[in-house]
Amino acid sequence: MAKAIDTPALERHGLSDEQLRAMLRNMIVQRTVDNRGFQLNRQGKIPFATGSEGHEGIHAGAAQAFHRGRDVLAPYYRDIGLCLGIGMPPLDALLSMFARAADISGGRQFPNHYTNKKLGMLSVSSIIAAQCTHAVGVAYAFKLRKEHDRAVLCTFGDGATSEGEWHESVNFAAIHKLPVVFLCENNEWAISTPREHQMAIKDIIAKAEGYGLPGVKVDGSDPIAVYAVVNAALERARAGEGPTLVEAKCYRFLSHTTDDDDRTYRTREEIERHRYLDPVPRFEKLLLEQGIVSADDIAALKKEVLAEVNAVTDEAEALPYPEPAELYANVYEGTHEPWL
Secondary structure (H helix, E strand, O other), X not given: OOOOOOOOOOOOOOOOHHHHHHHHHHHHHHHHHHHHHHHHHHOOOOOOOEOOXXXXXHHHHHHHHOOOOOOEEEOOOOOHHHXXXXXXXXXXXXXXXXXXXXXXXXXXXXXXXXXXXXXXEOOOOOOOOHHHHHHHHHHHHHHHOOOOOOOEEEEEEHHHHHOHHHHHHHHHHHHHOOOEEXXXXXXXXXXXXXXXXXXXXXXXXXXXXXXXXXXXXXXXXOHHHHHHHHHHHHHHHHOOOOOEEEEEEOOOOOOOEOOOOHHHOOOHHHHHHOHHHOHHHHHHHHHHHOOOOOHHHHXXXXXXXXXXXXXXXXXXXXXXXXXXXXXXXXXXXOOOOOOO
């Protein structure tokens, strides 16, 4: 492993070399699993996949700030890297994609809709902003139970901030000073709707003032900066000082999902113009320049991650689907008869 260079050019915000390398690994795992979903869909092996290319910096930084065993995560469907970052095994992502019986949700959930009670990860919902009300409910429970030093991290895209559930959640959290951080992953597209067609303001954090809570903007392509901002917001929440709205700016490089053709609303040239924001090569370059990793380290890491993702892909694909008789299991509590 390369020896770190002590230089004032890198503001670590308390992060060690080991933590920085772990963040890089998370970003590479995320991109590899993400790409695998699109590959499997194009091969006709899975029906659907959601892309998160461009969000890796947000997920790696926010995951580093999350306290496992105490905090609760209310993610949205583009948060595979964040879910992996707080401890979800890559195999769980593939089991979800293939809808196998061994999936935590029994193969029932939509692909990319994870959950993990042990990790404090609420179930992802396809309904835009629905997780915001759930997050606020958990934060309210923390306050009522006087469970201090715990916080909820609630994530969503820019499109969610136009939904009623989002406004109700932020307002309620602000009134009751709940321990929740609202992290907006602003990738400039609400499916096919650009920001300027959705709201008259340039920055989503401008909405924070109307609810009486602080708003902080951060470069979502910089995982260290994201860590610093999200960590401060979570610490503020855990200390009983109330919610914060964080806006992490990034760019979505892939289609909204495999069912979306983004060529109908943006050009390839536009995407290439934003490639300088790509968080993975940017972070690789930073760690190389600082001597925290070497080129050989990165090459070995990518080889190791690809082998791991190949292995879990084969493992998940080989497992059986749920039995048809399980269709009505865990739908209702107690004795029931299915609707016919």
